[in-house]
Amino acid sequence: MVKAIVIAKNTFQEALRMRSYQIILVFALLLLGSSQLFSFLTPVEQLKMIKDVSLSGIEFFSALMAILASMTALRSEFETNTISTLLSKPLKRSDFILGKFLGMALVTTLGVVIMSVVFIGLILFKQHSFEISLFSALFLIWAEMLVIIAITLAVAAFASTAFTLIFVFFLFLVGHLTSYGFSLSGEMKNPVLQVIIKFFYNIIPNFENFAIRDQVVVGGTIPITYLLKTFGYGIIYTAIALIVCLYFFRYREV
Amino acid sequence: MTKITYRNSSIAAIVLLFLLLSPLQNKIDLQRKQMGFEQRLLLMPGQITGSLILGGFKGLAADLLWLQVEELFHSGQSYKMLPILRSVTFLQPKFVTPWAVGGWHLSYNISVMVKDHPEQEKAWIQAGVDFLKEGISYNPERYDLYFELGWTFFNKVKNYAEAVKYLELACKFPRPDYIDDALAHAYEKNGQIDRAIETWKKIINSGNSFSPTAVRMLHNLKTYGSTIVPEKK
Numbered sequence: 001m002v003k004a005i006v007i008a009k010n011t012f013q014e015a016l017r018m019r020s021y022q023i024i025l026v027f028a029l030l031l032l033g034s035s036q037l038f039s040f041l042t043p044v045e046q047l048k049m050i051k052d053v054s055l056s057g058i059e060f061f062s063a064l065m066a067i068l069a070s071m072t073a074l075r076s077e078f079e080t081n082t083i084s085t086l087l088s089k090p091l092k093r094s095d096f097i098l099g100k101f102l103g104m105a106l107v108t109t110l111g112v113v114i115m116s117v118v119f120i121g122l123i124l125f126k127q128h129s130f131e132i133s134l135f136s137a138l139f140l141i142w143a144e145m146l147v148i149i150a151i152t153l154a155v156a157a158f159a160s161t162a163f164t165l166i167f168v169f170f171l172f173l174v175g176h177l178t179s180y181g182f183s184l185s186g187e188m189k190n191p192v193l194q195v196i197i198k199f200f201y202n203i204i205p206n207f208e209n210f211a212i213r214d215q216v217v218v219g220g221t222i223p224i225t226y227l228l229k230t231f232g233y234g235i236i237y238t239a240i241a242l243i244v245c246l247y248f249f250r251y252r253e254v
Numbered sequence: 255m256t257k258i259t260y261r262n263s264s265i266a267a268i269v270l271l272f273l274l275l276s277p278l279q280n281k282i283d284l285q286r287k288q289m290g291f292e293q294r295l296l297l298m299p300g301q302i303t304g305s306l307i308l309g310g311f312k313g314l315a316a317d318l319l320w321l322q323v324e325e326l327f328h329s330g331q332s333y334k335m336l337p338i339l340r341s342v343t344f345l346q347p348k349f350v351t352p353w354a355v356g357g358w359h360l361s362y363n364i365s366v367m368v369k370d371h372p373e374q375e376k377a378w379i380q381a382g383v384d385f386l387k388e389g390i391s392y393n394p395e396r397y398d399l400y401f402e403l404g405w406t407f408f409n410k411v412k413n414y415a416e417a418v419k420y421l422e423l424a425c426k427f428p429r430p431d432y433i434d435d436a437l438a439h440a441y442e443k444n445g446q447i448d449r450a451i452e453t454w455k456k457i458i459n460s461g462n463s464f465s466p467t468a469v470r471m472l473h474n475l476k477t478y479g480s481t482i483v484p485e486k487k
Binding site for chain 1: 278313317346348351
């Protein structure tokens with residue numbers, strides 16, 4: 001575990017130095033600031049737009065950071081062959097993967113926290129108070145990022161950089177649409193097809209579970225039970241992805 | 255651990271976790287349904303909003319469409335904005351502003367455009383009322399749309415019984431001070447003078463910001479038998 005923490009610390013420092021991470025963070029902060037452009041709207045509409053743009057921006061840019069940084073963190077070790085040096089030391093492969101995951105989780109958490117502070121500051125500036133439910137939305141965005149990091153590491157453990165990038169980004173989009181696909185399957189008359197769709201519905205990560213922005217921005221409250229269930233879902237999915245990652249990494253020739 | 259043992263135990267762990275995941279997903283689905291989280295998909299080919307919806311950013315898509323509605327409204331293209339307004343309410347039925355503004359456009363702005371054709375005017379006012387009623391069906395736990403509908407009945411349709419019905423419903427929820435005053439006026443117009451007096455007295459006793467108005471209304475009722483002061487001849 002100590003070795004995993006050392007790897008995590010190193011991964012964290014490396015990711016912070018990544019140009020793409022810094023650029024994405026700057027873009028995200030610019031986007032948050034640009035939500036001020038809606039000042040021509042009524043105050044209620046303006047606040048709704050600021051919350052929508054900011055929460056969507058935080059989710060999108062965090063996902064982008066998580067995918068790019070996690071992929072680079074693992075793939076760069078393979079491409080520069082530093083992995084051989086590392087694994088020649090008394091370091092377990094599981095510690096290496098756990099360290100990479102923890103490091104990326106830290107980097108992404110930092111990104112989400114920075115963007116959240118700016119967002120909450122913006123809301124405080126505009127309405128002099130903020131709803132607790134905004135934190136629920138931010139919390140689930142963070143939980144979603146843990147799943148994305150684990151999936152990216154799992155794919156990067158066996159696939160090329162380009163494939164990892166395309167696959168995970170595609171999965172991010174599909175993961176937001178599985179609910180629609182599943183609800184459409186209710187209209188189908190073929191039971192075999194329904195079973196197949198149900199199977200894929202359970203296999204593909206359902207990122208829509210984490211999307212509570214639309215409810216939060218219109219003043220909806222989110223029960224704590226929902227947050228716990230969704231967080232539990234995220235943790236289980238993260239565990240699955242890490243097991244897959246470990247499996248492929250364990251037997252990888254380095 | 256041999257490669258086969260490791261593979262089998264990995265698969266077993268993954269299957270076990272997926273078995274845990276499936277009932278949890280069912281519970282999440284059920285709770286989302288109970289909380290009224292919308293599961294609606296609207297694809298608009300060739301529009302950026304379609305791509306945003308695909309990425310799970312429905313709120314952002316609704317905002318962009320809403321900006322289009324604003325633009326069309328300010329350029330006087332009321333008819334054009336109706337389908338877009340529909341798209342916004344379809345994507346985010348719990349966003350009350352499009353329902354309120356849409357109802358207002360239909361009952362007031364568009365109906366006025368056809369005021370030379372009374373049948374058409376009536377139809378547009380009714381369309382506004384129906385639009386607000388649909389909005390209420392998605393947002394029954396807030397005062398906003400009950401008030402908008404009550405006010406449309408009061409001010410536009412002149413159906414005071416319906417106005418009272420919806421303004422009373424609005425008063426069941428946390429609300430701004432003017433709603434109680436509007437209800438008192440609706441009572442008065444509907445011939446329920448006792449209820450109107452009772453409501454204004456409540457406004458005065460509760461320290462509502464409309465207290466001075468309520469004092470004046472009660473004074474007018476006692477002095478002139480109406481809240482409207484007759485013009486001096």
